Amino acid sequence: MPVRPVLIYPHPMLKSVAAACEYVDDEIRALAVDLLETMRHYPRTVGLAAPQIGVPLRLIAVDVTGHPKATVCHGPMVIVNPEVVTGEGSEIGREGCLSLPSITADVRRAKRIFVKGFTLAGDEVSAETSGFEARAIQHEVDHLDGILILDRVASPAEVFPRRQK
Amino acid sequence: MHEFAITAIGQDRPGIVAGFTEVLLALGCNLADCSMSLLRNEFAMILLVESPQEVGADRLNTALEEPARRFDLVVTTREFEDVPGPEGDVPFVVSVYGKDRPGIVHAVSRALADMDVNITDLRSHLVGGDLYAMILDVAVPPALAPEEVAARLQAISRDLGVSLTFRSTEAAEL
């Protein structure tokens, strides 16, 4: 089942801390395929974390290819056990989340980050990125820690109801 | 169930929200959407409330008389029907700022209205003497080219001698 249903808050998995992947095996690789396909299935979707499709493991997919706000782009990425070290600068940007479909919110994120983790071949990988791609990675890594955009807003004026399409 | 939009405005002081929600809770009403704002010392709130079938406009108005008197507020209630808004509108934010002069809000809002662009939020402040700053959230209908809206607004800002930016706030899904 490649495209999997996306969990919607208040599903408890969205507020739980996901477990590290112990090995990168075929099961993880199959999960990565589903994560990417599910991400691509939804319009304007540039990232998805494994807990959002019901798997409480530390695995994220991000792809900002072709997005007008992307200034740095590493293409489609799947990162196993990602860790983010935030760098200089921060900026506010509006984010939507498939798991909180009725709102968008303005969230402050680090402008530059350093991310490390493992590839689907099990090799260590690290990258430096900034702007929109860095925002997407930070949003997805938050999902692995049970943190949603509503946990990040600084004031009520930063949450915007939206119409369901 | 009835749905009411309640507004209240008056001089700010602690306890207004608690006083109102206490009355609404006692009536068995459920608060849906609320927005509250403080401009200088004037406090205003809009509450969308769901009331039980037996609580109609008369009972609601009677019950709200007490907190309205106690806090010296102007209160209105209106029963409404939840109609879905238009779909497919694209969100943009407009910032307008410059030396304060009469007519900025009117010129910008008139142009938006003429293009059928809806204003969904607006905040403006007179800051630091004569710097006027206004931020608007607007919804551009799908049939209208955003470039056209941008060009029209830029022309107006040139006439007014103020700065204006128009940018997309469509959020990526993550």
Ligand SMILES: [Zn+2]
């Ligand atoms: Zn999300």
